[in-house]
Amino acid sequence: MANTAVLVKRFEELETQLGAVEATKRYENSEYFAGDRVDSEKLLNWQVKARHLLTLACGADSVHLAAFLKGEEPRAYRSNYEMLKELKAIFLAAKEDFAGGFVASVRQLVQAEVFDTELDQARELLAGGYATAAAVITGVVLETAMRDMCSKAAIAPASLNKMNTDLTKAGVYNLLTQKRITAMADIRNNAAHGNPGQFQPQDVTDMIAYVESFLAQYL
Structure with missing residues (x-):
């Protein structure tokens, strides 16, 4: 899937x-x-390309694509120039909504489902007594989300802590969020390096809840 830029x-x-x-x-x-x-x-050349772009950017079930397809339907006594004017209005509306961040792309929708599934898996592991594995999975979800955020902000992806610093400097979020992410990264790192004594199951519970909230706010 093509990226936002x-x-x-x-x-x-x-x-x-x-x-x-x-x-x-x-x-x-x-x-x-x-x-x-x-x-x-x-x-016709433009229509095919525009239709494909709206599918990628807005989604196959979006109101933008539906309106575009409706506008392409033949009508009696309508010239192709009149059709073009209608399609232009729809296309520019989609462009404005996408640029303004008001459209969820197919990729974002699929990724959101994947994140939800992985966080549910982390909760199940935690409930089963596997706090370390739950922390690792939650950390992976957080780092993947931050890589996407860096891509959108034209920031080079790096380690979780480096991305955290760069996203804060870029004004994507504030210092308080940076501190919370640093704490999440510390739990993830200790879990990944086999140091379960450095955190408690409740810390992982809080981590999952925070990452879920972070995704909802920033993605």
Whole structure:
């Protein structure tokens, strides 16, 4: 799945291409039709690309894609230029929503489900007396989420503590959150290095709850 920066760039490219399609507008007057039309091949080329982008960026079940597909349906007495104007409005709305962070991409939805499953697994392990394994799994979820956050903020991925520092410096979250993440990283590191005496099961319970809250707030 393409990352956010690639999708934003593609929206820009297709908006430019849309302008080129609009530039082919001409008035046609014949026995069967009178009105503005655009180059049909160029329009179809753009439609296919735009439809694919909306599927990737907004999701196959999104209102954006549904509206776009509805706009593509043939209608009596509507020129392809009139169709283009309708599709343009839908496309630009999707672009604005995606750039503003108001659209959950397919990748985000799938990842959210994976995170939920892994945190549920951590709870089950903890309930079974395997606090160390639960801490390791929760730490992996946290580090994976922070790598995604770094990617979105154009920060190079690194160790959990380095990413924590860089995300704080970039203003993604505040110093209080940084301190909480540092504490979570300490539990994860002790669990991964076989030092269960450095934390209690309750610490892992709190860790799972905090990571879940962190994901909801920042992802």
